[in-house]
Amino acid sequence: MRVTIEDLPLLHRQGKKLGVTSVCSAHPLVLKAALRHGRDTGTTVLIEATCNQVNHLGGYTGMTPSDFAAMVETLAVTEQCPKDLIVLGGDHLGPNPWKDRDAEEAMGQAQAMVDAYVRAGFRKIHLDASMGCKGEPIALDDHTIAERAARLAGVAERAAAESGGASPIYIIGTEVPPPGGANHALDAITPTGPVAARQTHAIHAKAFQSAGIEDAFSRAIGLVVQPGVEFGNQNVIFYDRVKAHALAATLSELPPLIFEAHSTDYQGQGPLRELVEDGFAILKVGPELTFKLREALYALDLIASDMVPDYGERPLYHAMEELMCGAAKNWQSHYHGSDDEKRVLRHYSYSDRIRYYWASAQARTACDRLFKMLKGRKVPATLFHQHMPSAAAWADLDCDGEEIVIGRVRQSIETYERACGT
Incomplete structure (x- = not known):
């Protein structure tokens, strides 16, 4: 069954517990596997690149967003995967690669990166300005995070309009595990609290409104929260839906949204299915692949x-x-x-x-x-x-x-x- 990412919030409200897998990798063989699966099943092929991996300066892969998009397009032709099944996403787009610089300089680079992503055809944009830059606290306050996210969204909106591309779909929120997993053994992970989830949404809504881009916020379909899953170097913390019950129930108190779950690697089908049923309808996977x-x-x-x-x-x-x-x-x-x-x-x-x-x-x-x-x-x-x-x-x-x-x-x-x- 073909499910688009835009469908997910309404489907969840209708009680249809469906999700989309987000493949977060730049390895050609991993991407071939994802594209081949899409070709054979007709399902959405959501492929995402991160800010450190791919950016306007090359990232650690040496690829710009247009390079990455061209690679996926070439592999799709090889694997005979229809283009209309493929969605490109940008993950953690924000100042993280330049956080050792002053905030304005780091945000300037982040804006250039977001512009490059959108002009290259990336449609799903996760805005993440949660990290402090030079001279700032490691973790910023919610209002600063939201204001910077709205600033980046404004860049994305202009890039889409000028390039004639489709309007971006946004993922907001930043309470996520460390990219790539933790670097130590873990005993437990506390899920995001319901109050924090509601506050994240409300503060972002106000920031987008203040920036004059309410229409962009209407396309914010997902909220990143911590469902209580993670992996370290040698162990995995599996989803406990009892502990996440209050968080999952928060979706009914918000406008039509779904949650996006990061670091779902190594969970296995049972916990993954429970995540989808509880509203974590975008499952991100990378290191497992x-x-x-x-x-x-x-x-x-x-x-x-x-x-x-x-x-x-x-x-x-x-x-x-x-x-x-x-x-x-x-x-x-x-x-x-x-x-x-x-x-x-x-x-x-x-x-x-x-x-x-x-x-x-x-x-x-x-x-x-x-x-x-x-x-x-x-x-x-x-x-x-x-x-x-x-x-x-x-x-x-x-x-x-x-x-x-x-x-x-x-x-x-x-x-x-x-x-x-x-």
Whole structure:
């Protein structure tokens, strides 16, 4: 069943508990899996990029919003996914990448970024100006956050009008887990309180009105709140709907809205379905998908080591270890403990900081070699059962490593879609 993100608030009010999966990744194989799933099922393919990942200056991927949109368009053609199924979103759009600068300078960069996103065809815009800039508190007060969000929305409205694009749909609210998961073990997460949720909506409504963009606020369909889910490096906090009951009930006291749930990775179908039923109708997932990608790549690395004489002993694993140790900035503040403990975390943490390295030339070369060495070989079922039982259906067929990886990622996407009821 095709559900658009605009449909979600009314559907929830009508008692139709449906949702949309938001795929937050820039990895081509993850995106291929999402687009292929959309092609085969006719469901909405919501793909989002974050402010740190993709921005007008390149972000850590080196891509601008127009670059990212072009990549998705090219992959969609390859996967034969209809263009009208695809929605591009921008996540946490605000001054976060420049928060070490004065507020006006950081907001100037954020405005340029939002302008670039909207002109590139991104339609779902999450406004997040919650972080303090140079000389400000780490967490800002609600009124400052809302005023800055409205300022960014004004930029988005002008960009859409000038470029002739569709009017943006907004997600407001900022009470979310740390992007990419927590960097320590967690025992529990407290859901957002009902009063805080109502206050967030009311203050944003007033800020948009003061900025003269009430029409833009009428397209704010979602509120980001903390439902009580999170993952750390080695554990997951699962959704407890009893604890979130008061928050979920708040939706009936607000204009037609839904909640957007961040960091839903690793929850599994049962908790995800409960989230959707309780009004968390946009489920964001990212690290889980690249975790599954890494899991499949490393399994194929082991299979090739076992069956291809000239391949070597886990060369992909060793290439990634060398790469991460040589450029530690993307994981060193997240992983702690002894050298052995950090080595395990580098490769197998739920926070999946290894995802920052797959785009490097060294990683791409190692993956390409892996796929080439296995291409066309018939892998016996016994090896799949040893290293990757979920791919046992590929036994004794001409091996295509890329297809196996895409299939493994797609299994997670299918779990989300079942939870969404579509």
